[in-house]
Amino acid sequence: MRAITHLRRLLTDILAGRGIPWPEKTTIEPPRDPRFGDLATNAALMAAKAAGQKPRDLAETLRRDLADADPGLTVEVAGPGFLNVTFPPSFWQATIPDILDREGQGGYGRTELGAGRRVQVEYVSANPTGPLHIGHGRGAALGDSLARILRAAGFDVSTEYYINDAGRQMRLLGTSIRLRYLELHGREVAWPEDWYRGEYIIDLARELVAIHGATLLDMPETEATDICQLYGVDSIMAGIKKDLADFRVSHEVWFSEKTLVSGGRVEATLSDLKARGLAYEKDGAVWFASQSLGDDKDRVLRKSSGELTYFASDICYHADKFARGFDVVVDIWGADHHGYVPRMTAAVTALGKSPDSLKVILVHLVNLLRGGEQIAMSTRAGKFETLADVVAEVGADAARFMFLSRKSDSPLDFDLDLVKRQTMDNPVYYVQYAHARVRSVFAKAAERGIAAGEPNAARLARLDTPEDLGLLRLLDQFPDVVETAAATYSPHLVSYYLRDLSGRLHSYYAAHQVLACGDDELTRARMLLLDAVALVLRAGLALLGVAAPEKMERT
Template sequence: MRARTFVEAALKQAVHDLGWTWPEKASIEAPKRAEHGDLATNVAMVLPKEAGSTPRARAQALQERLLAVCADNLAAVDVAGPGFLNLTLSPAFWQGTVVRVLQDAQFGASSLGQGKKAQVEYVSANPTGPLHIGHGRGAAVGDALARILRFAGYAVHTEYYLNDAGRQMRLLGLSVWVRYQQLCGRQIPFPEDGYQGDYIGDIAARIRQERGDELLTWSEEDARELCYQEGMNEILAGIRQDLEVFRAEHQVWFSEKSLVDSGVVEATLADLQAKGLAYEKDGALWFASSRFGDDKDRVLRKSDGSLTYFASDIAYHAHKIGRGFDLMIDVWGADHHGYVPRMKAAVAALGRDPECLQVILVQLVNLLRDGQQIAMSTRAGTFETLADVCAEVGVDAARFLFLSRKSDAHLDFDLEVVKRQSMDNPVFYVQYAHARICSLQRKAREMGIALPEVADPALLGLLATAEDMALLKTLDAFGDAVELSARTLSPHHISYYLMDLAGQLHRYYTEHPVLSGEDAGLRNARLLLMEAVRRVLARGLDLLGVDAPLRM
């Protein structure tokens, strides 16, 4: 990251010194071929016409200026083709990366967010059953994204939207109520669309243990209401515990029911009607979402007077906007992709740029055991819970694997493969790199070798091999990975970066035994380099919510 920042600043100064104006279309990027240098730019080719001369002549002028004022940090500046500039940074520049890592506790952090207020709402599963592995993927994505955005300069708030109103919750109450009656000896059928998992029977059994057959004397409405409340509270407590174990933070648990009971939903609908954006038709209330790019208008209140989920969702996002969030990020299951245009339409209708709402879609997880798929169904109760999966493979392995691919790509999660401690297991591969350096440092201490307190430039100058340069350049790129992840709202870029850094570390360790040899200076320089790699690995793992173990 510093390499790109340095080159951009040097180029801008050179352009200014030559009396030209920096072009908006200038690009600075890594060349496709490594022999063309570290970074390449088209700036000479896109300068305004007033710069005069040919692009190649302008490139030559910039070349001379850069070499004159940046000789310490630039090893070469070459003009290529019609006017491209290929820049090669000096070894001293890259060696200085070790100093920056060791001196800056926030190495890799970005100011991209500029303190903007962002909200990440994720998981938000209906409290009708335990969290399953699919919810776990959404939890890993949402929590990692919150961590990354904070590191990139955003003021981040995390939230769980509790769907505690509507048909699914009524069905939960009915399911518990029927199981309770069956335990009391009543021979009644279980509803076809009810929740059949063993946990429903467990909740009913607890209620009966506490209250006996008392509920049989209650009205149907009161009995179902108590079963709903007891069921939701117990399931929600389990969800909270599972997410805490999974290291997923939710600062706010926001109740959908509170929006309805407080009148916020009706007030929002009335506001839309007053603006001419909601209208009555066939006894129902409709939102004119087609005016904002949706393919058709959507129902807000049905003809029977019941509200749709969409009505509550609009009110919820109006509430978010009222809380002053500059960026609202919703993490949804991929099956909700058709819901995105109407939600953006709603945000536009509420008077905000629809781009202030970003929806991250998370694809399903195929849970396997030795290559054989495990059937999952929340309603039928045939699923592996997130808690069970974490107990079997560990939180670290689960989180890292969930974040090892783009969130909208399908993911195969084989329990047996994830448990193996081998280099084919991505989380083991990265964590072992950190543990390997820790082991190296322990061995150094046992040999009476102390890590130098000061990273002297002359000492770091001994890091001159191709493997040294590769590690140093990858360390410098950590900030780029952070910024890319934050800008694209894609935590998997951090996983890719860590696997690359870990791979280079493992190769380096094979090629250059750090503690062997008679050159104490070179040994100390490599120990400093290893400590820099360790710190970046630890920081990167922390952004994913994964531990950096000292031993493995």
């Protein structure tokens, strides 16, 4: 935010002029109670030792220096040496031209925090054993939005979907389709205990009947299962890609696990770990020495049967990621994978990378509600609400906003009935309506031949009420919100901010006339303020992958 940047620059210059380095743990942030000013800082407390002064005495010195450096500031010393700083209205009013000018330069809120560092974000990566369900949707919205936020913060971002198309689950999918195929031909079958039961398996079997007729009946079981597995994986992946596209989620890279296994790259990774004493053989199996790297025990990489574990492929996959030159790799997993984090961190360490180069974000399951009752879901039992069904019912905007309305590792209640209501208790409507409300004001102004005009200082000086200044202060915080969301991998912070900004806008609209205030210059000033609010709302919604409508359609 401009205010934090300005105060930090002043303090840095003042301290440097006194031969004092910038204290590492210095904070500059809005106080919890706005009566204590616009910003509070502990700079004097953190720098007192280096300055050889008591914190309160240094605070008094810094107060005088700040007043000399910027006479518009009001600075007070509080408690043991905190500085409370209040900016003049003109400082906040200058936020409007800053927002309007940046609109033509890539948009307000964009920063250079990332400085071009390369980040890979891997998300969804659901096994191609069935359609995406509502839980996958939350991870999809999180990953896609995080990539948008990281790019806005100056990172070089690549997005990826890891296709788990090798191993036992794929074989089980092929077996389930083949058995349904046999059943459709009147054959009696014995169902395995953990087969896939969904209606989509029957649909795939019917499609195979249409393509192959009865020819698979006389084939050896292995060959027929291969055909069913390949068709099932291809069909399901095509459906997954369509569902994600309809949800406005994209991936730049689709990476196949099978390419790692068939190309011998997993075996090469195991050999490398053995050569470096990080893997060993025991009881006919190959083990990763993960306990020595922070895990609670060693992990199997290849079973005594010769079958590779998922973990073996995952180590190889992450080796491939780092070989592509990424500084940080972000994995978005379901909350049920929390026990996998220490072993993956150990694997990254074994690959010669810092544990900090891996960031795992856990996504809690979604409690989907309809009519106040939770919908029970089980992928293998075929009883689940698909992402496609939810998007078709409530729309991509509502689904994405709701998925991003809370921190990802917190449970989320998704009320299908609530997000379809056009009322202020619907958080999606609440934010989108704020943007539409501003655009409606501008549409009426155009009908009356009223234009906002240039955001000059004299015009903006009319924005001097507590409501005006409250909105301006909040607008100034948006770049800081984007930076914090990027630095902490927390898209929900943008959602929180948008709801706060929308609430301020709705309150402002109720308290102040815009077009009918009876003062042409005040009308223009308020139009400029509302235009800045709309631009920030649109920018924030874009980071969430949600549309900013010009008007709200009644249903």
